[in-house]
Amino acid sequence: MSEQTPSPAPKKTSKHRGRKATLLVLLIGVAIGILFWGGFNTAMEATNQEAFCISCHEMEVNVYEEYTDTIHYTNRTGVRATCPDCHVPKDWVHKFVRKIQATNELYHHFKGAVDTPAKFEAERFRLAQNVWRTMKETDSRECRNCHEFDSMDYTKQESRSAEGHQDAEEAGLTCIDCHKGIAHSLPMQYDPEKDAPGKSIFYTQQD
Amino acid sequence: MKRSITALLLALLVPAAAALTAGIATGQQVESLRGHAVTDASDNALNKQTMAVPGGFAVGWEEQPPMIPHPIDKYSIDLRQNGCLKCHSPSTNEANNAPVVAESHFYDRDGQKLDHLAPRRYFCTQCHAPQAGAMPLVENVFGDR
Numbered sequence A: 001m002s003e004q005t006p007s008p009a010p011k012k013t014s015k016h017r018g019r020k021a022t023l024l025v026l027l028i029g030v031a032i033g034i035l036f037w038g039g040f041n042t043a044m045e046a047t048n049q050e051a052f053c054i055s056c057h058e059m060e061v062n063v064y065e066e067y068t069d070t071i072h073y074t075n076r077t078g079v080r081a082t083c084p085d086c087h088v089p090k091d092w093v094h095k096f097v098r099k100i101q102a103t104n105e106l107y108h109h110f111k112g113a114v115d116t117p118a119k120f121e122a123e124r125f126r127l128a129q130n131v132w133r134t135m136k137e138t139d140s141r142e143c144r145n146c147h148e149f150d151s152m153d154y155t156k157q158e159s160r161s162a163e164g165h166q167d168a169e170e171a172g173l174t175c176i177d178c179h180k181g182i183a184h185s186l187p188m189q190y191d192p193e194k195d196a197p198g199k200s201i202f203y204t205q206q207d
Numbered sequence B: 001m002k003r004s005i006t007a008l009l010l011a012l013l014v015p016a017a018a019a020l021t022a023g024i025a026t027g028q029q030v031e032s033l034r035g036h037a038v039t040d041a042s043d044n045a046l047n048k049q050t051m052a053v054p055g056g057f058a059v060g061w062e063e064q065p066p067m068i069p070h071p072i073d074k075y076s077i078d079l080r081q082n083g084c085l086k087c088h089s090p091s092t093n094e095a096n097n098a099p100v101v102a103e104s105h106f107y108d109r110d111g112q113k114l115d116h117l118a119p120r121r122y123f124c125t126q127c128h129a130p131q132a133g134a135m136p137l138v139e140n141v142f143g144d145r
Helices: A014-046 A057-067 A083-087 A092-111 A117-137 A159-170 B002-026
Strands: none
Touching: A014 A092, A057 A117
């Protein structure tokens, strides 16, 4: 009774085969998933380049032209900020949300909503306010991709800047409160006298 | 007699006039106070950065528009808006710690007081200028006004 005949080699039951097949399919699925995810991300990053943004003519001749005169385009050190650095959040969730919102921009591009300089000027104030409002609400998240109050060396700034930045930090202000018009022309309807930091009317006015 | 005097005068004056004109035309005879010819661009005072001087500069005469004590490269005065007013207008100067535009700038040419900057004063840099970091050539003895 104690001696048992050696049990035969485990038969390749269909259950066993089924498990193997499942594992294989799973592995292949994971591989495809990685490929798909990489491809999706590559495609999304391809739309996140300056060259892509200015492939739309209304962007190239209007806002890009204005930006080429500014410090974010060319400066002493050659460190630049291009379209996505300021207009597309870097973290994935916010980036994805912004990309979905961008389908609205695609729609208006194909509709020809701002395809002449005159049409663009007519919309500039509203579009600028959209950006200002978003920046105000996110505490200038995209500016803070590169700039930080805590890392500012106030001994290297002019006294106006050093005082201004320290006062702004204490008052809970954000970059966009003072630094509007830093990359693109300000709209005609912008009035610097109504844009006192902390008391600006341009975050809510819609006309 | 008359002809020879005329001839003599002409002989003396024409070459002198020609030399003087030639000199003025080439600009070689005209020197700035710094000792360079006016057409000489190698004077490095021309290329010095504009200065930032907290507290400002001493004025040189009674009616002088105060000089701008900071660089203004990043601001513009254009058809859209006046960049200076961002800090120097009555509604924004306190938050920005900046001197407000003078009273006189609110009067139009008929002497009427306006509630905004007079249009004739729109282009600030027609009168106000920043200063380059070049050594003054003449000492300012005006004092305070």
